[in-house]
Amino acid sequence: MEFRYLRYLVAVADKQSFTRAAEALGMAQPPLSQQIRKFEQEVGTQLFHRLTRSVELTEAGLSLYQDAKGILAQTEQAMQKARRIARGQLGSLRLGFAGSTVLHPSVLQLIHDFRQAWPDVSLHPIENSMPNLVRDLVNEELDAAILRLPCSSSSALAHHLIEEEEMLIALPPHHPLAGSGAIPIEALAQDPFILFPRELGPGLHDAITQRCQRAGFSPRLGSQSPQVISTVGMVQAGFGVAIIPRSVSELHPHGVSYHPIAAEPLTTRISLATRLHPRQKSLQHLIGLLPGQLRITIMQNRMAM
Known part of the structure; x- marks a missing residue:
């Protein structure tokens, strides 16, 4: 059965006239009558x-008309859905997050702005380590990932800069330097360092x-933290x-003090990592929300995973 037969059937039934239905369909009346007869034969x-x-539906015609209306409506809905997905107005994005990025205001603002602009695009957040996020992105198990640079990367990825962020020294309660401002990092040479697993x-x-090490010492590694945030x-x-x-440092546990690193500040960059040529329109919308759409394509500098 040809799909257009359903459209012809519905048009004639709605107009109760071959002539008026032909006008609505933008065709001549004789060909329409011929098509309906072929449909009846089929x-x-x-x-x-x-x-x-006029014309009126037979009992069989009425049954077919009711089903045809539903089929045409579902077809139109499917076409509209496909068009919205193509425009990036509908669909889903699998978005990975490195745990150390989830508190950054620019990351939170980016997600908020995207949800406001495209509320019908579902975001599926997945938190993981940076090497695993890179792996899943390369293997197309993620659509994008918010990472902290430097990170293990791949020549198959592009990094779209979200923000550059300063690193701070966190001191425990009653530390002798707790009342200081900026602290030279070498002043911590005798303190045990808490680091997350490499x-x-x-x-x-x-x-x-x-x-x-540039300050002249290797950190005395103490207990490991399971995550950067912890x-x-x-x-x-x-x-x-x-x-x-x-x-x-937006976390404020009692007694912990935060201090800039004196002399040579340490910074890190947060990026939205994608494959080199993202095809999804919704992902292109997300990239377009970044200030200046800055992009750092990592082509070499492959660090060990």
């Missing part, structure tokens, strides 16, 4: 009673240790000192 029964000045974010882990709680408990992203 169905194997008469669909219309031809009256002197596999969570090799690039950031190495950036912290290398900054200490580091602050361990600082409060007195396990040691830590270097954390400024956004994590």
Whole structure:
């Protein structure tokens, strides 16, 4: 059965006239009458009673008309849905998050703005370590991921800059330097350092240790924090000192103090990582919300996972 037969059937039934239906369909009346007869032959029964000045549906025609209306309505809905997906107004995005990025105001604002602009696009957040997020993005198990640079990367990825963020020193209650402003990092050479496991974010882990080494010492590694965010709680408990992203300092456990790093500040960048040529229109909308749409394509500099 040809789909257009259903449209012809509905038009004739609605107008109760071949002539008026032909006008509505933008075709001549004789071809329309011929198409309806072919349809009746295919169905194997008469669909219309031809009256002197009008037509009316037979019992079989009425049944087919009701089903045809539903089919046409569902088809139109399917077409509208496809058009909205093509325009990025509908669909879903699998968005990964490195745990250390979820508190940053620019990340929260980006997600808020996207949901306001495209409320019918579902976001499916997935939190994981940075190496796993990169792997899943390359393997197309994620559509995009919010990462903290430096991170293990791939020549198959592009990084769209969200924000550059300062790293701060976090000191436990009653630390001798707690009343200071900016602190030289070498002043912490004798303190135990709390670090997250390197596999969570090799690039950031190495950036912290290398900054200490440039100051003339290797950090005395104490207890590990299971996540970057939980580091602050361990600082409060007195396990040691830590270097954390400024956004994590929004957590205010009692007695913990935060201090800029003197002389040579340490910074990190937060990026929206995508494959090189994102095809989804909704993902292109998300990228378009970034200030200046800055892009840093990582083509080389492959760090060990």
